[in-house]
Amino acid sequence: MTGEVTKTLPLEDLHQAAGAKFGAFAGWSMPLTYPAGVMKEHQHTREHVGLFDISHMKLFVVSGSGAAALLNRACPIDAEALEVSQSKLTFFLNDKAGILDDLIVTRLGAKRFMVVANAGNAVADEAHLKALARDFDARVEPLDRVFLAIQGPEAEAVLAKAGVDGSSLTFMHGFEPRPNWFMSRSGYTGEDGFEIGLPEADARALLAQLLGDERVLWIGLAARDSLRLEAGLCLHGNDISPDTDPASGALMWAVPKEIRASGTFIGAGALRAIVEKGAAQKRVGLKPEGRQPVRGGAALFDADGNPAGAVTSGGFGPSAGHPVAMGYVSTPLAKAGAKLFADVRGTRVPVEVSALPFTPHRYRKG
Amino acid sequence: MAKTYFTEDHEWLSVDGNVATVGITDYAQEQLGDLVFVDLPEVGRKLAKGDTAVVVESVKAASDVYAPLDGEITEVNGALSGDPALVNSAATTDGWLWKMKLADEGQLAGLLDEAGYKAHIG
Numbered sequence: 001m002t003g004e005v006t007k008t009l010p011l012e013d014l015h016q017a018a019g020a021k022f023g024a025f026a027g028w029s030m031p032l033t034y035p036a037g038v039m040k041e042h043q044h045t046r047e048h049v050g051l052f053d054i055s056h057m058k059l060f061v062v063s064g065s066g067a068a069a070l071l072n073r074a075c076p077i078d079a080e081a082l083e084v085s086q087s088k089l090t091f092f093l094n095d096k097a098g099i100l101d102d103l104i105v106t107r108l109g110a111k112r113f114m115v116v117a118n119a120g121n122a123v124a125d126e127a128h129l130k131a132l133a134r135d136f137d138a139r140v141e142p143l144d145r146v147f148l149a150i151q152g153p154e155a156e157a158v159l160a161k162a163g164v165d166g167s168s169l170t171f172m173h174g175f176e177p178r179p180n181w182f183m184s185r186s187g188y189t190g191e192d193g194f195e196i197g198l199p200e201a202d203a204r205a206l207l208a209q210l211l212g213d214e215r216v217l218w219i220g221l222a223a224r225d226s227l228r229l230e231a232g233l234c235l236h237g238n239d240i241s242p243d244t245d246p247a248s249g250a251l252m253w254a255v256p257k258e259i260r261a262s263g264t265f266i267g268a269g270a271l272r273a274i275v276e277k278g279a280a281q282k283r284v285g286l287k288p289e290g291r292q293p294v295r296g297g298a299a300l301f302d303a304d305g306n307p308a309g310a311v312t313s314g315g316f317g318p319s320a321g322h323p324v325a326m327g328y329v330s331t332p333l334a335k336a337g338a339k340l341f342a343d344v345r346g347t348r349v350p351v352e353v354s355a356l357p358f359t360p361h362r363y364r365k366g
Numbered sequence: 367m368a369k370t371y372f373t374e375d376h377e378w379l380s381v382d383g384n385v386a387t388v389g390i391t392d393y394a395q396e397q398l399g400d401l402v403f404v405d406l407p408e409v410g411r412k413l414a415k416g417d418t419a420v421v422v423e424s425v426k427a428a429s430d431v432y433a434p435l436d437g438e439i440t441e442v443n444g445a446l447s448g449d450p451a452l453v454n455s456a457a458t459t460d461g462w463l464w465k466m467k468l469a470d471e472g473q474l475a476g477l478l479d480e481a482g483y484k485a486h487i488g
Contacts, residue, residue, distance in 0.1 A: 038425045039400040222399065222426045291403045291450075293423050316402035316425045323402075345405075345421065 009055050010146055010200050014207065018218050025221055026120035028056040033220040041223035042318040045152045045189055046359070050219035050227075051210060052149040058122035059143040059182060059197045060115040060129065066136030067111050074132050075105065076246065076255040076265045082107040087172040087184055089254045091246060092128060093267030097274060098242035099249065101125050102234065106174040106184055114174065114182050116195075118236050145182070146203035151193030151227075153362065154215050159194060162209035166194050170366030178202070185364060188224060190231025190357055192364045229324055230317045232285060232356030238296055239283060239312045239326050245271060248279035248328065281309060282334035285356040286325040286342070288314075288349050293323040294342040300329060300351070301341045308333055308340050320358045329353065371474060372483035373434045378458055384471055385440065389462040390422070390431060390453065393487050399424045401450045406442040407464060413437055415473065420463050422453065434477065436469035 007028045009015065015022070020031035031053065034041065044050060062070060068079035075090040082088060084107050092100040101121040106114040117125040122142075129140045150159060159166050166183060169175070171192070174184025180199050187193040198206070210216045219227075225235070234240045240249045245267075252260070252275070259265070260275065288294045298311040314325030325342075333340065338353040368382040376394035379386040395401070405421040413419055413433035420431040442464045446452055453461035468474075478486060 033399055037400050042425075226425050291447075292405065293403060293428070295428060316423070318425065 007056070009053055011053055011055065011203065011207070014204075015053065015218070020218070020220060023221070026056060026118070028119060030056060031218070031220040033222050034218045036217060038220070038222040038226065039318050041217065041219045042226050044217045045219055045223065045227055046191060046319050047152070048215045048217070049150060049152040049154045049158050049213075050189065050223070051207075051216050052151065052219050052224055053146070054149050054195070055145070055147045056119035057147055058117045058119065058125070059145055059147065060117065060126065061108070061112060061141045061143060062115055062129070062133075062138060063112045063141070064136070064138040065111055066138040067113055070129075070133055070136040070138040071105060071113060071115075072263070073136070073265060074129060075103070076259050076263055076268070076271065077105060078256050078259055078263075079105065079107070079113065081256070084109060085169075085173045085175050087174050087186060089251075091251075091254070092125060093245070093265065093271065094242055095267055095270060097245040097247075097267035097271035099236070099240045099244055099246065100128065100242055102236050102240060104184070104186060106182075108174075108176060120237055143197065145180075145197040146200050147195065147197045148203060148207075149187050149189075149193060149195045150210070150216075151187045151189040151191045151219075153192060155191070155193040156364075158210060158213050158215050161213060162206060164196075164206065169194070171363035188231075188233055189227040190233070190359055190361045191227075192362055226315055226318055229313055229315055229326065230320055230357060230359040231361060232326070232358065234283075234326075235313055244283070244328070245274055245279070247271065247274045248281050248283065250283045279331060281328040282331050283312075283326060283328055284334050285354040285358060286311060286314070286327050286340070286351045287354040287358070288323040288325060288342065288351045290349070291323065292344065292349055294325050294344055294349055294351060298342045298344055300327060301343065301348070302333060303339055303341075311342060317358055324358045325351065326356070370480065371434075371477035372480065372486075373477055374486055375432055375434070376487075377431065377434050379434055379477065381468070381474060384468045385465055386435065386437070386468055387462050387465050388419070388434060390457055391483070392457045395454050395457040395461070398422060398429055399426070401453050404446040404450045404453065404463070406444075406446065407439055409439050409441060411439045413439065413466065422450075431463060433466070435466075435473045437466040438469070439464050439466050441465040
């Protein structure tokens with residue numbers, strides 16, 4: 001992000017008033033922690049409701065008679081097969097099947113889709129999608145919205161009290177409950193919860209209600225990271241990137257079977273070749289022994305000291321009660337229980353390949 | 367009677383004779399956030415001013431704590447192995463990190479006093 005101006009959130013005044021500490025992330029000045037601190041913020045989200053300002057992420061409406069065809073070209077997805085209100089995790093791939101970004105696509109109507117993109121990739125995503133759209137009868141419209149995540153076991157209840165009914169949604173479904181609102185039952189914590197994109201004035205009115213509810217606490221990026229890591233969810237740029245693909249990323253569950261075989265998305269040929277040959281490395285969960293966190297970038301070795309891969313994300317899991325990490329290991333070692341070592345400042349820390357997630361998902365699947 | 371000194375790297379030293387007890391300041395622990403692990407050095411290790419003596423790990427990141435002066439480690443705070451959050455809750459008392467025998471007490475003259483440190487953090 002060198003040379004770029006750091007963008008500020010539309011609701012920055014509210015975060016300042018809440019006592020947030022800010023830091024740079026993906027070109028944005030973001031709340032990292034609030035006075036409660038990362039531990040309490042993390043646990044509060046798992047026990048009650050965490051409120052996250054994720055307005056750094058970008059919403060796009062893709063519409064037109066060719067909208068589904070455009071998405072089928074851009075992503076390994078069958079957009080036509082999505083039911084109205086159904087959401088799906090998917091990707092933009094390059095022609096080597098490298099992951100340019102991970103996205104959530106929701107069908108809003110017969111010819112309208114919502115695409116939610118990561119902050120750090122939003123500008124490139126928009127250019128990519130608009131360039132592809134020239135070959136289709138489709139429009140790509142970036143939206144100017146405040147985007148909030150309301151996550152945790154009491155999310156539905158606090159929203160209901162604030163006059164927003166999300167009870168009809170199940171996990172990975174979304175709709176437009178009011179003009180210029182988009183609301184989905186989804187998130188990045190492993191908990192039940194919602195993400196709502198809405199105009200700033202509406203957001204301020206909703207927040208006035210939510211913040212008056214003692215079950216609701218602002219949560220910063222630090223706890224957002226520990227929550228998603230425990231939930232085994234990928235951070236683009238760390239755990240997936242243009243240098244990794246859905247097969248090595250253990251994300252083929254997001255690619256429908258028939259699309260794997262016959263899809264014409266960008267990167268289809270490369271992805272088929274990788275799957276056929278077998279990915280050389282796989283993304284896995286890693287549980288360090290003891291209390292010492294193992295961070296992204298740490299090299300991994302097998303029992304004989306041979307290079308075995310690398311950690312891509314790591315930290316401490318406040319709910320798990322132990323350090324948690326994710327990384328890539330050579331495929332023969334990618335099975336739960338495999339014993340490896342991570343190099344941490346010259347010390348060999350034993351780590352075990354572990355099933356993901358570290359903390360069970362508690363999605364409302366209906 | 368112990369005298370307290372500070373560094374610009376947000377450490378405090380409580381010096382009694384030629385032994386210094388070293389920790390991080392309350393300001394530093396607040397900046398770091400909740401600590402989950404303290405990587406303590408071995409007793410007997412010789413430190414030169416500026417060496418990494420301890421690594422404190424928060425949920426999110428690892429940070430080095432440097433030796434403020436030359437010397438040799440005589441004791442580490444073993445309580446931090448079981449309760450690293452002591453550094454957050456009692457940074458300047460029970461959350462001390464290590465004790466060291468100073469090689470050159472003359473180096474103390476280069477450190478800050480409390481007023482100097484307060485001016486440093488603004």
